[in-house]
Amino acid sequence: DTGVSQDPRHKITKRGQNVTFRCDPISEHNRLYWYRQTLGQGPEFLTYFQNEAQLEKSRLLSDRFSAERPKGSFSTLEIQRTEQGDSAMYLCASSLSGFEQYFGPGTRLTVT
C-alpha cells in the first residue's frame, strides 16, 4: 500500500495528557498537510509543510499544538495538555503538485 498512513488510528486520553500522532506521506510527495475534522463538518486546515519547512499554521493551531517534519519525510503532530475540545479526527494529507491532496485514514482522538 503506497497511500498516506497514520498512526495510531484511535487514541483515548485523559484531559491534561500529551499525545503525539504520526503521518507517513506518499513517498515522493514533498508537501504535507494536517487537518482537523469534527463530527458533521468538513476538514479544517491546521498546518502545512513543504519538505521540512513549516510554511503556515492556522489560528486554530494554539500554542499547545506543535508539528514537525524532520528530514522532509514523516510528520508528527503533538498536542500538549489536551482538552475535551481537542476531541476530533486528525487527518494528514500529502501532495506532489500542491493541487491534488491525498488523505490518510486519520487518527480519531477522544479526550475524556
Added chain:
Amino acid sequence: GENVEQHPSTLSVQEGDSAVIKCTYSDSASNYFPWYKQELGKGPQLIIDIRSNVGEKKDQRIAVTLNKTAKHFSLHITETQPEDSAVYFCAASYDYKLSFGAGTTVTVRA
C-alpha cells in the same frame, strides 16, 4: 479567508437516478476545486477535481461543472449505485490549503 457553502446537507436518491450537489465559494482568487468522498471511519478520498481554466470535467459516472462568474460549482453523479452512499465534500483553494464545505450525506436507496 475562503468560505465554502454546500447544499443540500442530505440527499436521498433511488438507485439509478442522478444526484447533484452544489457549492458556492467566496474568494474569486480560488482556482482549484476538488471533490472528496468519505466513507464511515475513513479519510476523504479524492474523486474528481477541476481547475479554473476548465468549465466542465467528466470521469465515467461523475462530472463537475464550474461557473467562475457566479462562483459556484457542482458535482453530478449519474446512474447512482448503493456504493455511492457516503458523505461528499466540496473544497476550494487558491494556494496550498483547502477550504471545505460542510458535506452532503448521500443515501442511495435500492
